[in-house]
Amino acid sequence: METMNAEIFTLTYGSMVRQLLVDTEDVEEVNKQLDKMGYNIGVRLIDEFLAKSKINKCVDFRDSAEKLAKVGFKMFLNTTASVTSWNAEGTECSLILEDNPMTDFVELPEGCSRKLRYCNLLCGVIRGALRMVNLNVSCNFVQDVLWDDPVSELRLKLISTGAENYPFKDDD
Amino acid sequence: MSLARLNIVDRPLPKGKSEVSLSAFAFLFSELVQYCLANVKSTGELESRLESVGVGVGLRLLELLCQRERASKRDIRLLDALKFVSTTLWKYLFGHQARDLEHSTTAPDEYMINDYDLFVNKYISLPKDYASLNCAAFVAGIVRGALDGAGFPSRVTAHFVPVQGQAKPKTVILVKFDASVMKREERLPS
Known part of the structure; x- marks a missing residue:
């Protein structure tokens, strides 16, 4: 895949978040907007992922999460996440981001710690992309290096899987 | 003390060699344009939001590149500042120097940076009712930010200009310096 300087990406994202903060003046609203933008991206990004990643079909949610963390993050953000803390049913896990290019150069404004989920775009992307492969998930930040936590942690929860019965309804 | 606890200015400057996929940027940029498109009435308004x-x-x-590549030196003369934009900054952004830097023949305070195929326009096709839009307004904003920060307030706009014998139009970044800049420049020895 074609690549570009990561810092321009980082700074553009940062400038966008700043613009959102200025426009809405409400941190919760910014989180929502970022998630929405991410969802739109995810819905389209999955196509490119499936076309170019050359992965085999995922057998279960565990497999999907693993591929998301190892292949997906590598492909687009050139970093990887590790998948940990599975619950007993295999429907919930945590993605630990060791190195997230989006948080370089970033310092949250005062009073935004624990409120502004700076990388919420990522949650939206994951939700949108998995939605397109029939997995309804929720995705949330529970730890963030920008909140002075030691790592960034995304909690991924499988809510339901869409039916894969033929014939598919087009208007779904 | 862990790195995360250190204030951001006390941490070492990243080397800046890491890369992300161009698609990641294209996706982000398209969402940014979509967001800016909401609630605007004209193309000009959209461009100014992107800018x-x-x-x-x-x-x-500007800060980053001056620290990293110029050993903390920053240009104080108009032409040097423009050269910094069209060479160092351009190389950093696009991987090559700008095609050329032109001085307007009609207005002494206007300069033009010409180039083809900026990556921000790579995956953008314009609908008919937005034919005059150039998403390089974002790049114009970057140029304005860099010049502003260096003490050269200016008005920067991006335009498509068709070139004879070429299928694609070239992108012209037009820089019009503030009157105060021109006055200061006149006072300085040449």
Whole structure:
């Protein structure tokens, strides 16, 4: 895949978040907007992922999460996440981001710690992309290096899987 | 003490060699354009919103590049500042120098940076009712931010200009310096 300087990406994202903060003046609203933008991206990004990643079909949610963390993050953000803390049913896990290019150069404004989920775009992307492969998930930040936590942690929860019965309804 | 606890200015400057996929940027940029498109009435308004996001990037790039590549030196003369934009900054952004830097023959305070195929326009096709839009307004914002930060307030706009014998139009970044800049420049020895 074609690549570009990561810092321009980082700074553009940062400038966008700043613009959102200025426009809405409400941190919760910014989180929502970022998630929405991410969802739109995810819905389209999955196509490119499936076309170019050359992965085999995922057998279960565990497999999907693993591929998301190892292949997906590598492909687009050139970093990887590790998948940990599975619950007993295999429907919930945590993605630990060791190195997230989006948080370089970033310092949250005062009073935004624990409120502004700076990388919420990522949650939206994951939700949108998995939605397109029939997995309804929720995705949330529970730890963030920008909140002075030691790592960034995304909690991924499988809510339901869409039916894969033929014939598919087009208007779904 | 862990790195995360250190204040951001006390941490070492990243080397800046890491890369992300161009698609990741294209996706982000398209969402940014979509967002800016909401609630605007004209193309000009959309461009000015894109530009204001670019300014934030330009300001930071100026600081970053001056620290990293120029050993903390910053140009104080108009031409040097422009050269910094069209060579160092351009190389950093696009991987090559700008095609050329032109001085307007009619207005002494206007300069033009010409180039083809800026990556921001790579995956953009314009609908008919937005034919005059150039998403390089974002790049114009970066240029304005970098010049502003260096003490050269200016008005920067991006335009498509058709070139004879070429299928694609070239992108012209037009820089019009503030009157105060021109006055200061006149006072300085040449």
